[in-house]
Amino acid sequence: MNSGRWNFACRNVVTRCLLFAGLAAVLPLSMSAQSSADATMTTLRIDARAATTPFPHFWEQTFGSGRAILALRQDYRDDLRTVKQATGFKSVRFHGIFMDDVGLYDPDRKAIKFAQMTNADVAAPGTSDTGPYNFSYVDQIYDGLLAEGVRPFVELSFMPKKMASDPNALHPFWYKQNVSPPKDYAEWDRMIAAFAQHLVDRYGIDEVAQWDFEVWNEPNIDFWAGNPKQPTYFELYDHTARALKKVSSRLRVGGPSTAQAAWVAEFLRHCKQNNVPVDFVSTHVYGNDGAKDVFGTEEKIPRDRMVCRAVKKVHGEIVASAYPKIPFIMSEYNASYANEPDVTDTVYMGPWLATTISQCDGMVEDMSYWTFSDVFEEQGVVRTPFYGGFGLIAEDSIPKPSLNAFAMLHRLGDRRIKLDSDSAIATRREDGSLAVALWNYGAPYGSGPAYTPPPANAGPEKTFTLKLEGVAANAPVKIWRLDADHGNVIKAYDAMGRPAFPTREQIVKLRAAGKASPPESSALKDGGLTITIPPQGLVLITTGGSTTRKR
Numbered sequence: 201m202n203s204g205r206w207n208f209a210c211r212n213v214v215t216r217c218l219l220f221a222g223l224a225a226v227l228p229l230s231m232s233a234q235s236s237a238d239a240t241m242t243t244l245r246i247d248a249r250a251a252t253t254p255f256p257h258f259w260e261q262t263f264g265s266g267r268a269i270l271a272l273r274q275d276y277r278d279d280l281r282t283v284k285q286a287t288g289f290k291s292v293r294f295h296g297i298f299m300d301d302v303g304l305y306d307p308d309r310k311a312i313k314f315a316q317m318t319n320a321d322v323a324a325p326g327t328s329d330t331g332p333y334n335f336s337y338v339d340q341i342y343d344g345l346l347a348e349g350v351r352p353f354v355e356l357s358f359m360p361k362k363m364a365s366d367p368n369a370l371h372p373f374w375y376k377q378n379v380s381p382p383k384d385y386a387e388w389d390r391m392i393a394a395f396a397q398h399l400v401d402r403y404g405i406d407e408v409a410q411w412d413f414e415v416w417n418e419p420n421i422d423f424w425a426g427n428p429k430q431p432t433y434f435e436l437y438d439h440t441a442r443a444l445k446k447v448s449s450r451l452r453v454g455g456p457s458t459a460q461a462a463w464v465a466e467f468l469r470h471c472k473q474n475n476v477p478v479d480f481v482s483t484h485v486y487g488n489d490g491a492k493d494v495f496g497t498e499e500k501i502p503r504d505r506m507v508c509r510a511v512k513k514v515h516g517e518i519v520a521s522a523y524p525k526i527p528f529i530m531s532e533y534n535a536s537y538a539n540e541p542d543v544t545d546t547v548y549m550g551p552w553l554a555t556t557i558s559q560c561d562g563m564v565e566d567m568s569y570w571t572f573s574d575v576f577e578e579q580g581v582v583r584t585p586f587y588g589g590f591g592l593i594a595e596d597s598i599p600k601p602s603l604n605a606f607a608m609l610h611r612l613g614d615r616r617i618k619l620d621s622d623s624a625i626a627t628r629r630e631d632g633s634l635a636v637a638l639w640n641y642g643a644p645y646g647s648g649p650a651y652t653p654p655p656a657n658a659g660p661e662k663t664f665t666l667k668l669e670g671v672a673a674n675a676p677v678k679i680w681r682l683d684a685d686h687g688n689v690i691k692a693y694d695a696m697g698r699p700a701f702p703t704r705e706q707i708v709k710l711r712a713a714g715k716a717s718p719p720e721s722s723a724l725k726d727g728g729l730t731i732t733i734p735p736q737g738l739v740l741i742t743t744g745g746s747t748t749r750k751r
Contacts, residue, residue: 240660241663242664243665243667244621244626245669246666246668247669248632248669248670249670252615252616255615255627257610258561258564259569259609260289260569261566262292262566263283263289263291263293263568263592264292264293264532264570265280265292265575265576266294266571267299268297272340272341273575275575275596277348278597279573279592280345280572282593282597282599284349286603287610288610290350291411292345292350293353293355295358295377296357296377297338297354297356297357298356298359298391299357299360299378300361301375303336304334304335304337304391304395305334305362306334308332309334332391333394333398335402338395339402342403352411353412353414354413354414355457356415357416357417358377358378359378359380363382363383363388364381365381365382365383366425373579374577374580374581375578379422379425380426388439389439396408396443396444396448400447408451409448411451412452413444413452413453413454414453414454414529415441415455415457419433420462433455433456437456437476438474438476441478442476445477452479452480454479454480454482454527455478456482457482459485460483460485460489461484461513461514462483463483464518465521468481468526469521472522478526479527480527481526481527481528482528483510483514484570485507485533486507486534486537487507487535487536487556488503488536488540489510491506494506494509495509495510503543503552503643504551504641511564512563515528515563528563529565530560530564530568533556533568534569539589539649540588540648541587541588541646541650542645542646543644544590544602545586545594545601546688547683547688549600550683550737551639552641553602554605554609554637554738555639555641558622559622570590571590573592575595585693585702586690594714598711598714599689601687601688603714604682605682605738608637611635611680611740612629612637613627615629617634623662623664634743636666637738638664638733638738639739640661640734640736642658651698658684658734661735662735662737663731664732664733665728666729668728668743671743672724673726675743675744676721676722676744677724677729677741678720678741679720679739679741680739682716682717683734683736683738684734684736686717687715689710692710692714696709724743729741
């Protein structure tokens with residue numbers, strides 16, 4: 201799920217979300233290069249010819265998804281295609297490629313041998329014995345991804361029950377995965393090697409060398425039953441990394457794939473001291489993780505600051521390690537690890553995502569949003585389209601505001617222009633035009649598992665006046681919006697009375713209501729433009745025409 205935060209009660213989710221909502225009232229709305237006395241009005245000067253810094257789209261390279269077997273569903277593949285079109289993302293990560301429902305490992309499986317009619321001891325030409333391994337569903341899963349131009353980000357989990365040291369070590373997720381160490385590491389090593397060799401044989405080393413192999417998922421919490429957790433996980437990692445590298449030194453392996461940005465310094469120190477292969481570092485964090493869990497402090501860190509505070513922490517640990525340039529992948533992140541309808545289903549995600557991108561820039565190579573779709577079953581079969589699921593697309597392929605936010609931010613350029621603002625990102629695109637994101641962040645209106653409609657007075661509007669230099673004074677602009685009245689399916693869902701099981705006709709209407717609003721066409725006036733953004737609103741502006749560029 202939100203990988204590893206199953207026990208909501210013990211984490212005091214509702215209490216902390218209320219604290220976050222209260223803190224929003226005292227946080228500064230904006231820090232800009234030139235602001236008026238009124239904190240809701242901001243002037244930003246942007247020189248299109250200014251020097252820039254690289255701005256790779258690290259937030260949309262990888263997405264998470266429901267467990268491996270769900271990749272065989274048509275609605276999963278439909279949603280994958282939709283998100284690929286919106287973001288151009290390159291890889292997808294999921295749990296459970298070794299789980300029994302995928303059928304990879306069964307030592308009791310009888311190898312089928314077709315014998316000649318006249319001689320039972322002679323097998324027919326072309327037959328082979330694959331032993332305890334069956335790659336049929338593995339191949340269908342990965343073939344389906346690759347057909348859509350998406351590579352697997354291979355999380356090596358969970359334990360096949362017939363390999364488990366404790367068959368009863370089942371996680372409380374609906375699909376009850378086994379989280380115990382293997383009973384025989386020699387057998388685990390053979391499975392890892394056979395799995396990797398099969399992938400190389402099927403797809404070629406040049407292709408598979410571009411995949412990331414991540415050892416397990418969140419071993420520091422209840423996804424790992426080894427005891428004590430850290431040394432037993434390190435043992436698992438050592439065996440797995442070495443087994444992969446025996447197949448090919450070109451295979452990329454990493455970890456520790458922990459929750460709450462944990463163990464990174466210790467993991468890198470262990471790899472160095474024991475000469476264990478490591479090609480990247482991965483860990484996870486969510487906007488409503490607590491400071492005590494992530495930093496060991498009693499701070500009250502707002503939801504829109506937690507993820508990048510954790511990224512900065514891990515980035516610093518990597519720089520201080522024996523591997524200061526090793527790639528850093530935040531292989532799970534989101535605004536919430538709980539199912540909070542006021543958060544992940546709403547337009548709140550637009551400003552949250554934009555401010556997270558703005559803060560994390562330059563400290564991480566890849567951030568994998570959890571998840572691209574609500575084809576997802578960690579808490580059981582989905583019971584209603586909008587329950588605070590993690591996906592960009594709700595059940596029945598209904599677009600959420602978060603999908604529109606990603607699609608808007610995809611339009612940002614790959615060169616960033618420095619701005620002294622925590623509510624704006626200015627970029628230059630390949631053709632020399634500008635793309636600017638502006639937002640009006642506001643905390644979620646409610647908290648917990650129930651949806652709370654926005655109050656009548658949801659907060660102040662925010663007005664930005666842009667002064668653009670280096671572009672034509674009357675250059676055409678396009679303006680995309682995401683807010684309560686634009687690209688917001690929840691408005692239509694509320695009007696329907698929030699049906700748990702919409703009719704087919706209602707689903708058609710919800711899909712239409714969830715689509716991104718078409719852009720507005722306008723033009724600069726004497727190089728200026730004024731935009732007013734409602735609370736929890738996101739705006740993306742692009743200019744026409746080229747500029748005189750500097751790198």
